[in-house]
């Protein structure tokens with residue numbers, strides 16, 4: 001059963017599920033390597049699994065991709081100065097999340 005999720009809830013779920021990438025806005029774009037399409041954070045199909053966790057699925061019909069199959073989309077960084085500033089922060093964030101993961 002699907003439930004309605006606000007943009008903020010979706011971002012929280014994406015951030016929790018995807019520890020290796022950063023989700024800054026509901027308009028964030030990712031490239032799905034399985035269906036070769038650009039997907040947008042707010043289009044991502046979020047369902048509850050039997051353990052009460054969230055499952056994230058590609059919004060493309062019949063695409064089995066999950067969060068592991070989505071990568072940064074180059075075009076999302078060429079839309080403005082603000083985004084290119086965020087891009088500079090990404091390597092730092094990656095190091096941080098890796099350190100957190102190995103410590104846990």
Ligand SMILES: [Zn+2]
Pocket residue numbers: 032033034035036037058059060063064065
């Ligand atoms: Zn896909």
